Amino acid sequence: MSGREKLAAKAPAKSKNASKKKPRYLELADELREAVLRGDYPDPGDFPTESVLCKKYDVSRFTVREALRKLTAEGLITRKRGSGTVVQPATARAGALHQPLSNVGEILQYARDTTIAFEKKKAGAIPKDVVEQIGAKADGDWFAFRGKRMKPGRKRPIAVTEAWVHPELADAVAQIDVNATTLFGQIETLGEVSVARVTQDIQAIKGTKDILSELGLEKGDPVLRILRCYFDESDRMFEISASYHPGERFAYSMHIEVD
Template sequence: MTNQAPRYRQIADMLREQITNGTYKPGDSLPTEMELCAEHSISRHTAREALRILTDDHLIERRRGAGTIVSAPGAPAFAQPIGDFDSILQYARHTRFDVTVMQDADEDTLDRLGLTGNYRQYIGFRRVGDEQPQAITAVYVRSEYAPDKKTVETLPGSISEWLDGHHAITIDRVVQRMEAVALNKSQADRLGVEKGSPALRTVRRYRDAKGDIILFSESLHPAGRFAYEMRLDRAKG
């Protein structure tokens, strides 16, 4: 398996980085579709899809008569659509995982999470550029497949994609659970918010064809830094 992203996603990621690092600031105009086509030798469709991704993530606004404008701060720094499996992978592709702890998961933790067997535990922060952390994240990988710390921190995609490419392990199903929680003091201190602040807890279980949990992740997103979006189209006919 290759981690080579589609061309439209590459262009979107490039523009996202330029917005994040301040090359384009709030209120600045982005290149037009035609300018993107000429500069990167891409089709109009590819340029349009790249801009659509950034629009869906609330990073840009497309205004009649003004073109494409970088959005002002205020919206969550990352908005993830809920849809197919590829949308699940989007978060890992567009953020980095700064690991602060890597160790074998203890029995109490595995019991709490409902995991059996041996797992390697990675704890750290998910970030977009130099922004405040999007989440405290803990990832658990079956020990026999676990990557080292440097690999995890430099992945261009998700750990599940890495497992597919390096161990030929295909994830057949992902079960995601989300719930609202209040942050305890330790969690709040690490995220720079007040104790008891609201957060979104996201748990994902990645299962292989046999139904075994190969990968497990648990994230705490403080309010205002992350959002999920779902598109619902009304059936016709």
């Protein structure tokens, strides 16, 4: 199972791989997120208070608050001084159409509920219209992929995705599992880079014939294109992806917290 869980046993776990030790507050956030998604807190008021969490996990309030801050940013919970922390009802989320994606974690979560099989294409230059839109230089022959993202129980795909990986990441590309959920997740594991920043451009366009037929749409149907650029800590762009979604059947949903 896509083990992201470190959990109880403090076993130092010196996996030789590059996975550095996660801060405690992120581990805690992962545990709490799983608990929420698993349904451990069915009623909105079931979520523990900060002080309870401090004791239960034997960490300081700072650590608890950092974890809860993350879950708040993800829209999983809502907090209010004086009353407490409540899990956000699944009402607004997961309408059949909605895909909440307000941060990278949620991109992963969204990917987890869907399946995709990429096909490796010949490496080459990135299409002109894509380069223009992102307004950054992306020279050289990038490794190209193409896939169709499906959601269980639906006939038609929710996206057709094209992606390009930086020419220097040949080692990682060679090991890519073409049936995994996301490319950048694998590149993070295989390569030495990790995502620090993502930019997105969202547009409504007329789909090309190819795209339309793959999405099961008709001529003239609008298509939502999401162009993503992935940057590492040193601000190097290492992956570009273009996803084409059926306009009427798909909504890109996000929320913004004010601080």
